[in-house]
Amino acid sequence: MHVNKLESKSLKSITALLAITGLLATATPLHAEPTSSTKDIYFPESISFNEIITIPEFSSDTVKIYFDESGKHNYVSKNKHISEMDKKFVDAALKAIKPYWKGKDVKLERAVVTGPYIDFYTKNDEANVTLDQKGTLLFLHIEIEVADAGAKVLDAAKQYLNKLDGNRSFTFERASRLHDESGQSVNLSGHDVHITVDVNTNKVTNVNVTFKAGQVDYKTLKVAQQASESFIGKKVTFTGASRIIDKEDNYWSLEDEKTGFQVAIDAKSGLVMHIVKNSKPVYYKAGEQPPKPSAKRYYTNKKAIAVAAPMVKKIFAVDISKDYVVSGDLELYIFSKKGKPDIVGMVDAKGQFISFSVDNSSSK
Incomplete structure (x- = not known):
C-alpha cells in the first residue's frame, strides 16, 4: 500500500487498496469477472504501510483489507455475485447511488465481502458503496463530471491552489463525490494535483500537489x-x-x-x-506467493533498542535508549515513553530496519 500520509498505530483501522491484475506482463483485463468460488488468499501476517501486493489468485481488480492498530489485517476480501447478496443490502446500495446517477438506471456489477463489510460496485467501478451488516452506509464514492462538482467547490479549490503555488495553472481532469465518516465532499484530481473540498462548508480538507x-x-x-x-x-x-x-x-x-x-x-x-528505504510497490507474478513471515520477532526488545537507537537519534533527535519500552508484533517495533511521541519501526526478514515514523498522537 503506497501511503503518502503518515499512518500510525493510533488509527483504529487502515484501508489498503491492493492492486490485483493477474499476469502483470500480459493483457489480462483489470476488471475480471468475479467468481464466488474464489479461495482464501494468503497474506503475510502484517503488511508494510507502503506496499501494494498483487495476489493473482483473486479475480477482482481491487481488494480492500482492514487493519487493526498494529497494522495486521483482520479480514481478507471475497468476491460475490450480486445474485448471492441479500436483497436488503442490494437495495441499500442502489438507494445510496441513485441521487447522483442523473436519473439513469443503476446496475450493480459485483460485490466484495470483507468480514462484516460489504462493498458494491457498478460497471467500471464508477460507483462504490460500503455497508455494514445492518445495511448502514459507511462509504460512498461516485465518479462525476468535473462541472458537476459545483461552482463554489471549484472556486474554493482553485483559490487554495493559487495560494499554494501561484506560478501554475491547475487543471482538473476527474471528479468524484465522497461520503464517509468525516462527511460529504468532492475530490478533484489532475495530472499533478489531488484536492478534496467539503461540500457543506466549501473548505479544502485535503490536498496533495506534486x-x-x-x-x-x-x-x-x-x-x-x-x-x-x-x-x-x-x-x-x-x-x-x-x-x-x-x-x-x-x-x-x-x-x-x-x-x-x-x-x-x-x-x-x-x-x-x-x-x-523503499516505498515502491511489490508485485508477484501468477503462481508466486509472498514470502512467509517469521513466526517470531527478529529482535528481543533490548536488541531492537540497541540496533535502532543510533539511527533514531540522528534522524529524529530522540534518544530511545533511555527509559523507552518496546511493543509491537513480528516486524513492527514501537518504542514508547510516557508523554513522548512513539517511534514506530519496521524490519525486513534480514533484521534491517526499513522504515521509521513518529506517532505524535501517542504523546497527547
Whole structure:
C-alpha cells in the first residue's frame, strides 16, 4: 500500500487498496469477472504501510483489507455475485447511488465481502458503496463530471491552489463525490494535483500537489538529505516531491523515484516525520506467493533498542535508549515513553530496519 500520509498505530483501522491484475506482463483485463468460488488468499501476517501486493489468485481488480492498530489485517476480501447478496443490502446500495446517477438506471456489477463489510460496485467501478451488516452506509464514492462538482467547490479549490503555488495553472481532469465518516465532499484530481473540498462548508480538507524536487526550499531538502545519510549511510538525490496538507498534517514528501527512498518533513517544524528505504510497490507474478513471515520477532526488545537507537537519534533527535519500552508484533517495533511521541519501526526478514515514523498522537 503506497501511503503518502503518515499512518500510525493510533488509527483504529487502515484501508489498503491492493492492486490485483493477474499476469502483470500480459493483457489480462483489470476488471475480471468475479467468481464466488474464489479461495482464501494468503497474506503475510502484517503488511508494510507502503506496499501494494498483487495476489493473482483473486479475480477482482481491487481488494480492500482492514487493519487493526498494529497494522495486521483482520479480514481478507471475497468476491460475490450480486445474485448471492441479500436483497436488503442490494437495495441499500442502489438507494445510496441513485441521487447522483442523473436519473439513469443503476446496475450493480459485483460485490466484495470483507468480514462484516460489504462493498458494491457498478460497471467500471464508477460507483462504490460500503455497508455494514445492518445495511448502514459507511462509504460512498461516485465518479462525476468535473462541472458537476459545483461552482463554489471549484472556486474554493482553485483559490487554495493559487495560494499554494501561484506560478501554475491547475487543471482538473476527474471528479468524484465522497461520503464517509468525516462527511460529504468532492475530490478533484489532475495530472499533478489531488484536492478534496467539503461540500457543506466549501473548505479544502485535503490536498496533495506534486512538485519538482528543485522547487522545495533548501532547508527542507537539507534535512531530508541529512536524514537519508543517517538512515542508509549516504545522501539521496531526490527526484520528486509532494506537498500534503490535511486536517492534521502539513508536510513535504520527497522521493528518489529510482530507488523508492522516501522521507516526509513537517512543513512547519522542519522535523522528519517518516522515512522509508523503499516505498515502491511489490508485485508477484501468477503462481508466486509472498514470502512467509517469521513466526517470531527478529529482535528481543533490548536488541531492537540497541540496533535502532543510533539511527533514531540522528534522524529524529530522540534518544530511545533511555527509559523507552518496546511493543509491537513480528516486524513492527514501537518504542514508547510516557508523554513522548512513539517511534514506530519496521524490519525486513534480514533484521534491517526499513522504515521509521513518529506517532505524535501517542504523546497527547
